[in-house]
Amino acid sequence: MNTLKKLKVLGESAKYDLCNYVDPNFETYASGKIPGVYNSTSPNGHCMPLFKVLMTNKCSNDCKYCINSKSSKLERYEFTPEELSNLFLEYFNRKYVEGLFLSSGISDDIDPSMEKQIEVARILRDYGYDGYIHLKILPGTSYDLIKRAMSLANRVSVNIEAATHDGFEELTSTKNYKIDIIRRMKWINRLSKKDPSLAPSGQTTQFIVGASNESDEEILKMTHELHNKFEIKRSYFSAFNPIENTPLQDHEMPHPKRTTRLYQADFLLNSYGFSFDELIFDERGNIETEIDPKYSFAINNKELFPLEINEASYEELIKVPGIGRVSANRIITLRKRRKYIEKLEELKQLGVAIKRAEPFIKLNKSYQATLNF
Known part of the structure; x- marks a missing residue:
């Protein structure tokens, strides 16, 4: 053969x-x-x-x-x-x-x-x-x-x-x-x-x-x-x-985005410390395909946001859309050095996806954007 x-x-x-x-x-x-x-x-x-x-x-x-x-x-x-x-x-x-x-x-x-x-x-x-x-x-x-x-x-x-x-x-x-x-x-x-x-x-x-x-x-x-x-x-x-x-x-x-959303949700559970109850499912037990599960969590828990970047814990930061584990650690490291973030550009330099994060954060008590929940 x-x-x-x-x-x-x-x-x-x-x-x-x-x-x-x-x-x-x-x-x-x-x-x-x-x-x-x-x-x-x-x-x-x-x-x-x-x-x-x-x-x-x-x-x-x-x-x-x-x-x-x-x-x-x-x-x-x-x-x-x-x-x-x-x-x-x-x-x-x-x-x-x-x-x-x-x-x-x-x-x-x-x-x-x-x-x-x-x-x-x-x-x-x-x-x-x-x-x-x-x-x-x-x-x-x-x-x-x-x-x-x-x-x-x-x-x-x-x-x-x-x-x-x-x-x-x-x-x-x-x-x-x-x-x-x-x-x-x-x-x-x-x-x-x-x-x-x-x-x-x-x-x-x-x-x-x-x-x-x-x-x-x-x-x-x-x-x-x-x-x-x-x-x-x-x-x-x-x-x-x-x-x-x-x-x-x-x-x-x-749906073509279904596996992508499953990967994202699985990552939230096993790498970001989300509890299973924090994931958002529809009446059929499925994840929204048009938005990612972290964003879905944020807009369904509006009482948690906007979050003050200069005061939030690591666990709180990684629940903000646009902030990942690396950028959250960088923010915490800066704070330990008594360096506080005042501008969105500084967050961008730390790896934060600004457009996604803006509606969910505050800098020095100041809202950065608004979101219609």
């Missing part, structure tokens, strides 16, 4: 799995000149090209949203561990990529399929490659194999796909939500606590948004729970995309 043909098919199939790097220009990946290269951007802005591919698109699962479902009529391909590790090393040595993201369908039983991914990582480590590896843990993988995967990978992940048991059952009949998914997340967390050297970058997960009838409120409750219980480093939200010749080919797509 032609290696390039395999790579084009299995690299394209891998685009549905999100990882810890998000490409702001996703079309670069889909139409890139070099198959399998995912032009990614890390949270700190560093561009990190990943070799992102499936071990195989053969699969015994029946996920209704997935092109690789066992019922799909498509050509099936599979790499051997030796083929894939050699291909990665060729890309790496040519400086096409800096890291590996490896996922897979389940071509036979679960553990033999997982062992093939682990073997790729083992070959690379034995070769001397010490860079980034992210391994996707297949649902139902045994405890011992998860531990082996974590001993070789920087990060691992199990795709939860749905926020509730009922929502999960809408999508598949071949996987068990509590046993195959939640229990494996629990094992990963337990192993990490016992030995922090195992998958030191932790674990992540992914939700398919819009494939079932789950609300944003249900999704965010679960992401918050996973963060608190299993120390999930990040939850990714993949917007459902109807694929021809799958059971959900006629299912409606979610």
Whole structure:
């Protein structure tokens, strides 16, 4: 079988799995000149090209949203561990990529399929490659194999796909939500606590948004729970995309801004210290798509604003639209030096988005703008 043909098919199939790097220009990946290269951007802005591919698109699962479902009529391909590790090393040595993201369908039983991914990582480590590896843990993988995967990978992940048991059952009949998914997340967390050297970058997960009838409120409750219980480093939200010749080919797509608002709300919960009760949902349990959730909080809590910049605590400052964690820390640092802010231009120099923040702040008791609530 032609290696390039395999790579084009299995690299394209891998685009549905999100990882810890998000490409702001996703079309670069889909139409890139070099198959399998995912032009990614890390949270700190560093561009990190990943070799992102499936071990195989053969699969015994029946996920209704997935092109690789066992019922799909498509050509099936599979790499051997030796083929894939050699291909990665060729890309790496040519400086096409800096890291590996490896996922897979389940071509036979679960553990033999997982062992093939682990073997790729083992070959690379034995070769001397010490860079980034992210391994996707297949649902139902045994405890011992998860531990082996974590001993070789920087990060691992199990795709939860749905926020509730009922929502999960809408999508598949071949996987068990509590046993195959939640229990494996629990094992990963337990192993990490016992030995922090195992998958030191932790674990992540992914939700398919819009494939079932789950609300944003249900999704965010679960992401918050996973963060608190299993120390999930990040939850990714993949917007459902109807694929021809799958059971959900006629299912409606979610609003184009829905996943963006979920990311923003999840960030408020897990990085900004917002409580779940401070998020604003409509009567259907969904977030407003036209405005971001932080702005929505502010206009629904007008008694808290405008906030005096020279007196507010860090916790109060980061709830102001246009003020992030970095700019809030800069404001607090200046105050500790007995330097107080008198002009909007000074806030702008500290990184504050002035147009967003103006209606919600005061400087030396003076209102900066008005807002019609």
